[in-house]
Amino acid sequence: MxxxxxxxxxxxxxxxxxxxxxxxxxxxxxxxxxxxxxxxxxxxxxxxxxxxxxxxxxxxxxxxxxxxxxxxxxxxxDGLIITNHHVGSDFLQKLSTAQDDLLKNGFYAPTREQERKCPDLEINILQSIQDVTDRVNAAVKPEMAAAEAFAARRAVISAIEKESLDATGLRSDVVTLYQGAVYHLYRYRKYTDVRLVFAPESEIASFGGDVDNFExxxxxxxICFFRAYDNxxxxxxxxxxxxxxxxxxxxxxxxxxxxxxxxNRLETVAKLRHRRDVTLPYTLNRLRAAEAALLQFGERDPANARIAQSALHRVANARKAFSGQFQGLLDPAILRQKLQSELALAQSPKLTAADRAELAKAIEAIETAQKTLAPMEVEFSLLERGDAFASELFAHARMLVRLASESTKPNAERLREFRESNLESLRLSLFSDAPIEKELERVRLQQSLTFLAEQLGGGSPLVVKILSGKSIPARVEELLNGSKLFDAAERKRLADGGAKAIDDSRDEMILLARLIDPEARAVRKRYETEVEEPERQGYAALAKARFTVYGREVxxxxxxxxxxxxxxxxxxxxxxxxxxxxxxxxxxxxxxxxxxxxxxxxxxxxxxxxxxxxxxxxxxxxxxxxxxxxxxxxxxxxxxxxxxxxxxxxxxxxxxxxxxxxxxxxxxxxxxxxxxxxxxxxxxxxxxxxxxxxxxxx
Amino acid sequence: MxxxxxxxxxxxxxxxxxxxxxxxxxxxxxxxxxxxxxxxxxxxxxxxxxxxxxxxxxxxxxxxxxxxxxxxxxxxxDGLIITNHHVGSDFLQKLSTAQDDLLKNGFYAPTREQERKCPDLEINILQSIQDVTDRVNAAVKPEMAAAEAFAARRAVISAIEKESLDATGLRSDVVTLYQGAVYHLYRYRKYTDVRLVFAPESEIASFGGDVDNFExxxxxxxICFFRAYDNxxxxxxxxxxxxxxxxxxxxxxxxxxxxxxxxNRLETVAKLRHRRDVTLPYTLNRLRAAEAALLQFGERDPANARIAQSALHRVANARKAFSGQFQGLLDPAILRQKLQSELALAQSPKLTAADRAELAKAIEAIETAQKTLAPMEVEFSLLERGDAFASELFAHARMLVRLASESTKPNAERLREFRESNLESLRLSLFSDAPIEKELERVRLQQSLTFLAEQLGGGSPLVVKILSGKSIPARVEELLNGSKLFDAAERKRLADGGAKAIDDSRDEMILLARLIDPEARAVRKRYETEVEEPERQGYAALAKARFTVYGREVxxxxxxxxxxxxxxxxxxxxxxxxxxxxxxxxxxxxxxxxxxxxxxxxxxxxxxxxxxxxxxxxxxxxxxxxxxxxxxxxxxxxxxxxxxxxxxxxxxxxxxxxxxxxxxxxxxxxxxxxxxxxxxxxxxxxxxxxxxxxxxxx
The missing domain is CATH 2.40.10.10 (Trypsin-like serine proteases)
Structure with missing residues (x-):
């Protein structure tokens, strides 16, 4: 060499x-x-x-x-797009029926007229990048407490995005780089009319299946071809x-x-240990449980297999990827090298004594954040990330419940996903007319509620509250039979009706989303304030030391x-x-x-x-x-x-x-x-x- | 009605x-x-x-x-036996080769000469039952501490079994009934020469597979036919x-x-809650992890599928059974009824005040035992039950290591499985010449060691000790390539060589079994003394109250x-x-x-x-x-x-x-x-x- x-x-x-x-x-x-x-x-x-x-x-x-x-x-x-079959497969499935299985049989539109529009697909093309680090950092004062700093940063970012959207009409996202050291504004042209042109049969698109995945x-x-349309x-x-x-x-x-x-290459050893000992064991358990349920459901008959295929692929792929990550973090050689590079940075002669003290403080703050995170992470994942409610209906219900309250707040104070500049994308997904398969909802909801009970215990107040005196299968039937959110028009009606429509709703999924919202918001708030904010500040300081020693070599x-x-x-x-x-x-x-x-x-x-x-x-x-x-x-x-x-x-x-x-x-x-x-x-x-x-x- | x-x-x-x-x-x-x-x-x-x-x-x-x-x-x-194909499948697999797959193709021996002898299969036919409750109870004095009581009971049971074996030549097992209220001595005629006569193809033996299992x-x-031989x-x-x-x-x-x-019908509500909140979530996680690994291994090629089939069936079957149990315990109706029946017993007019006090104490003692069990159960399951070492080689290695030390102790003081009356059965399995498939050992050992790390954390001293500085795949290669226990003759040599042979052995599996033996024995001892013994005493008292109120109606x-x-x-x-x-x-x-x-x-x-x-x-x-x-x-x-x-x-x-x-x-x-x-x-x-x-x- x-x-x-x-x-x-x-x-x-x-x-x-x-x-x-x-x-x-x-x-x-x-x-x-x-x-x-x-x-x-x-x-x-x-x-x-x-x-x-x-x-x-x-x-x-x-x-x-x-x-x-x-x-x-x-x-x-002419706007022809190529992507992977496994990227397009969500849409292939949504466009399929029992009689017309595009995943199994493939698809080709010989003429433009025969191309099929995908429900709720948004694509973005990056137009420009602008460094907004100084403006973001100026908004966050050193004397601020964590909650205040978090709010101030969220506010300035939402403002930058809104201003950019208003000025350019482009989708505008502020991106956090180096885990918090640098902020760039990304502007995208976006298209939401994307049509299917060609897909091969899934047998050849994913030849070897889960066995050959990552091999x-x-x-x-x-591969899969689409075409973007505008007007x-x-x-x-x-x-x-x-x-x-x-x-x-x-x-x-x-x-x-x-x-x-x-x-996660720039993460500290403490963060990686946390991933190894807390995050990944939980995640692997969750993924294996979901995969087993989907596999068993799909085996029951060919119709099930079709509607479960893309969820199953996603879960199996994640399981294999995270298993590889877990094995990597269990390999003593990898963490040893991570530790050595952390030490090498700390001991670099390019750092002053003050730099070193700041770096040490930052690394310690990140470690402390992991200790804070450990006891709350499972609840955060189940409730706020939604691991306990693997259901499209539930995701819509929560979105509706929160939209009603968040949209009445000033832009700066909203949960991040409800910022003005994101609302259009959010509505695209909320009002999608892609079919929601009841059979698949049933199996995923039963499985994820069961996983919730496994994690928190059948006697935990939250589980008792969610099941409301019923067995899991009975509760799931109640939720599915008592919800009209399968229908996009009903979702639109509730979204347009604002807080009153939500308050008046007796839709079982809306009621469930409202039932757990206080706990979900509370754990999110703790996560943002006690983990995300200290981590971000710590990584900003860590990156500063890295830039001093190595420049932007990484x-x-x-x-x-x-x-x-x-x-x-x-x-x-x-x-x-x-x-x-x-x-x-x-x-x-x-x-x-x-x-x-x-x-x-x-x-x-x-x-x-x-x-x-x-x-x-x-x-x-x-x-x-x-x-x-x-x-x-x-x-x-x-x-x-x-x-x-x-x-x-x-x-x-x-x-x-x-x-x-x-x-x-x-x-x-x-x-x-x-x-x-x-x-x-x-x-x-x-x-x-x-x-x-x-x-x-x- | x-x-x-x-x-x-x-x-x-x-x-x-x-x-x-x-x-x-x-x-x-x-x-x-x-x-x-x-x-x-x-x-x-x-x-x-x-x-x-x-x-x-x-x-x-x-x-x-x-x-x-x-x-x-x-x-x-003429000693023809019928059992299930899924009971016989372990032996069908052991008798199969890549060229001669009895699971897939089925088997029939038209003549006695063509019947095939199963390795390490023991069958028992019950000859008599004798109540030995009084003798067992007499050995355990009320004033004894838990450890002492446990030892005294184990000693008297081993003595009864040994006496019976010596007197009758029959396999003799003392069976604990009503969780500790009654002890019966069961004597069995046993046969160890059992030959395969007929098996259908597994496609019809388990038509519907995991989908139809429990449906x-x-x-x-x-079905599967065998024939018992003697001399x-x-x-x-x-x-x-x-x-x-x-x-x-x-x-x-x-x-x-x-x-x-x-x-588990006579268990208390506290015990059932423990199962729901601790035992079953752990068990389901373990089974799903094992099942996923076996499924993926089997999919890779037909040879893998053959050697993994019977392990996979066992795991999938258990997963489905325990999932059903878990759903049952999550059903509020079931635990409510259990609670009501516990209350009904406690309030029965057939009990005296003293009876009631004793019953209340017993129920409380069982509940306390669950609190003691909760923090140790995972370690007990991983180390002593062997969940961390899903390997036939490891099971043999542990058996050899313990046999060497246990067999030098008086019968009364040995771990229960090494009691005199059980040694013959134990040797049958230890010296079996059934093939041990290295590929299957590899996947199961990697999977179970990974599960160990998921449960205890990659940085736990026990995991670090077991992996000894290597990644899991590297460590598993070391264990498999460094062990001769694939060979029954080598196992026999080590068993015959006693403690010295074990001490001198550099076999990697023997070394691993020795490495973890202190921790495994320690957690077993704690389990026996702090959980098993109080539970047994508690259930004995509970059963006494039940007999008073309901007789032997249950x-x-x-x-x-x-x-x-x-x-x-x-x-x-x-x-x-x-x-x-x-x-x-x-x-x-x-x-x-x-x-x-x-x-x-x-x-x-x-x-x-x-x-x-x-x-x-x-x-x-x-x-x-x-x-x-x-x-x-x-x-x-x-x-x-x-x-x-x-x-x-x-x-x-x-x-x-x-x-x-x-x-x-x-x-x-x-x-x-x-x-x-x-x-x-x-x-x-x-x-x-x-x-x-x-x-x-x-």
Missing amino acids: TRRRPGSRLAGLFACILIGAFPMSSWSDEGMWLLNEPPTARLQEKYQFALTPQWLEHAQLASIRFNSGGSASFVSP YPRHSLD NQPVKPPHWLKWSTTGPTADDVVFVTGHPGTT APDATFTLRLAYGRTIGYQVDGVDLPFHTTFGSLFEKAERLQFREPFNLPERWKQGKAKLDLAVPFNFVSTADTIGGNSGSPVLNRAGEFIGINFDRNRHGLVRNFVYTDVQARHIAVHSAGILEVLRKLYDCPALIAEITGGK | TRRRPGSRLAGLFACILIGAFPMSSWSDEGMWLLNEPPTARLQEKYQFALTPQWLEHAQLASIRFNSGGSASFVSP YPRHSLD NQPVKPPHWLKWSTTGPTADDVVFVTGHPGTT APDATFTLRLAYGRTIGYQVDGVDLPFHTTFGSLFEKAERLQFREPFNLPERWKQGKAKLDLAVPFNFVSTADTIGGNSGSPVLNRAGEFIGINFDRNRHGLVRNFVYTDVQARHIAVHSAGILEVLRKLYDCPALIAEITGGK
Whole structure:
């Protein structure tokens, strides 16, 4: 390997820890970089790539955020969008019926008229970033108590967002970076008329299912095409990605622009220990309970399986991701390195004595916040995050109950999700006419209320109050039969009716949401004041010390905002076996045949029958070292020319510790290859218009 | 319904609570009755059936306990045994290889020579029962402290068992009844040479899989035939059950003789609350974690699925059973009734003031024991019950480590499982040459060590000690690669070598078992002294009050010893729909076809091809009101003539609360019909010798 630069110490260290030693290392490819603080120098030095403002603007404006939790990009001048099948699957399910199962059978709209509008989907395209750190910090005075500081910060952020919305008409979000050291205002163009164009069958979209999830070699056509509309016309985006018909070859430099959700790399050891000992054990228990209930429900019959599929995938995916995180935090090597880097920072000669004292205080404050958090976290998660009420009806009911009271308050004083600048997005989801499946509501609500009782005890006052003298199944029937919130018009009526409509309502779900609101708000208030605020202040001080010592050599943790990552297309070794950087259609068929096409390794009939038509040597999936995490699903992979060469959809199991440390020894993200997509669209799917559109008629 | 007898109050009350009111009721069919305290009067009155000593002796001597956890019976003069497929499946799996999968394909031995011997299976046939309560109680003096009392009782019990073994050569177990009020000595004839004769394919044995488990209507051929040998000759049992070729019809009185495992009907409200708030939430979390790991492992490929199948079934079955228990305890109606019956007892005019004071003290002592138990239960379960080490190798290692030290102590002072009278059974399992699958060991050990860390925290001294500086996967590799306990000969060598061999051993599993033995023994000691002993004394006092007020109208809770239950073959209603008392082959095919033969509703080819050969009107499964619980799996169902009319294999979901309350409104046990078995053996399976044997050549 080549030389190591001063300043890259942290990155280099993280890159090596999984091999347990400290060999010399080049710059690693770590980093989910801010678009306004791009890794220009690194790219020049390591890959001799000149990252121009034009390249960045092109990538930024062609990149899309799916607010439902994923990434995407424009791939035609007529607003055609590509994302992952597993990002689109929520909408595929909402558009499906028992007679017309788009998840199972796939979908293609040969004409614009046949495209199907998705209920309650909002997509965002980042237009600009503005640093508002000084204004935010000016509003929070050092002498303020935690509750006051929290309120002051929330107020100034809501004001900035509202002003920006009023001035530009753009969705405006203030984003907290470095856990509280930096605040940026992100402005987005948003579209809410998004229509389905193409989806493959889920058997090939998620070939290998839960077994292959987070594994490589991989063989998934995890893609889905949509089209954005505005005023009933296809959007004409100023930038869209040209489709590379060849895609990447070995050892290419590649770029990923997407919206990584959450990483925890800059967290203190105390916070990570808290995750290991409190948050993750609870979370894993919760996810396994939900997954078991959904699996059993889905097995009962094919109709259940269809309506549970996307909830099940989400839960199973989270369970696997968090299991990997938990194993990572149990690995003594990882926490040891975290501790060493915390010590190294504290002992840096670049810090003054005063800096050091401030840093020590900050680290201690974060540790104290964890001790405060531990006894309240389960209640916070159950009541306020809603783990006890896994129900769309309940989510709507709570939104309605709170909307009625919050919207009468000044903008500055509202719970954050009810700030003026967010109300339009909130209403989009509240008034969605997507069907709510009663059978699925029943199983999820029974399961989550049971989990509540497991956590708090059947005799706890809260459980007794919620069940109101009934068994869980009986109470769930009462809630479901006594609610009209299945109907979007009824939700609209209640929202429009304000506090009086809510007060007068005898809807069982509204009553439940009102019943627990005092406790839920109380625990949220304690969480915000006693945990969130001290953490934020602590991390701001910690980041200040990091900036002094390392500058901005380390990108901020992921925040579901647009980031640029880069890496190389290169395979890796497992147990001495070389895994190539890409798979092929040939290796897909080998695997399916070896596993006798048993679920989850079955293939759609179209594929089984069409094998002979395919060039089996064409690449299907590929990996690179670029730094990604959940939320990056659907991110375009670009080449030096800014062309679309693939679409990220996963990372391998070695990448599951990426929440805490980046390593490029074995960890890889996984993408579908642009040439592979073209090959199957051409040979197996009868979709000439789609092919013409993405290849520019070639 | 007919009249209600005085004295049946408790039973009647339990029978009614699920319909929420107190209608007049006849005697219910509640009760898992001791063979030496049979319900003769009840049977006479309710069913005009004269239960003779001859009938009882016949049923007792034809009934068999599978020590692996189930029931069975002799059905031919040549030692032929019938039990459930899911009771035999452990052995089917041990006898299977990748090339010869007996679970999947089934098995039939047309000749004696082709029967296959099961590794480490011990079966017991009850020969006699003797009341030893006075001798046990005499050994425990009122003035003894808890630890002393516990030791004294253990000593006298071990002595009684050893004397009986020496005197009779029979396996001799002292059984605790009424949670500590009564002690009976059970003597068993035992056989350890048991050979597989016939098993159907698991697709039909457990048709409907986890989905249909604990559900009705049901369609499972959950049967398996074995043969007992002694001195290499088939056993000639003095009693065996004649096969009824017609089986039961509607509204017949039927009997079940089997070995129900555990019920909790006589436990106090405080104990039940402890189960609800501590034991069951932990247990459900544990089971779901294990089930998820096994499911994911099994999905990876067919070889995994085969070796994990029986562990997976066990875990999934337990998860479903405990989920039902948990829902039952969350139902306010159930605990309310329990509380009322506790109050009714306390206020009974049949008790003197002194009796009442003693009763109150007992109930309080049991409650105090729960408070003591709560903070230690998780550690007790993880370390001593072995939840943290789900590994056959570990179980062997612990057995070896403890055998070396326990066997040097006087019989009276040993841990109970090392008492002289049990050593032979213990060695049978320790030296079993059943294969231990390394892949399965790996996944179970990783999963259970992960669960340990979830429960105690990654930084707990015990976890740190057990992982010894490694990640969980690395530590598991070290344990598996560093152990020779896969080899029965090595286990034998270590057992024969005594303490020195154990001290000298560098086997990683032995070292692990030794590493945690002090903590495990310490928590067991605390459990025995601070929980088990006070509970036992409390329940003895409670039972005394019950006997005073109600006599022996209520059978003791289940203890995995032979019991007699009885009931009627009668259907029930669910949501207004009548479910008949039996299903048919016709309804089997309807269901499989409606669910498109998708797993778990697929049928073996033999069945699909053979549909036309079957009389579709023949009964397949049936239900009755007889009182059963887990452990009753494989119990014969008998008619008035003492003939075999079916084999119990499950209960329905309404029966899941039977641990706490009996009800006959909807709760039913489920059995395979003797005529249905004959029908398929004759029409689908080519097994003339087997048919001739069970029908006496008819």
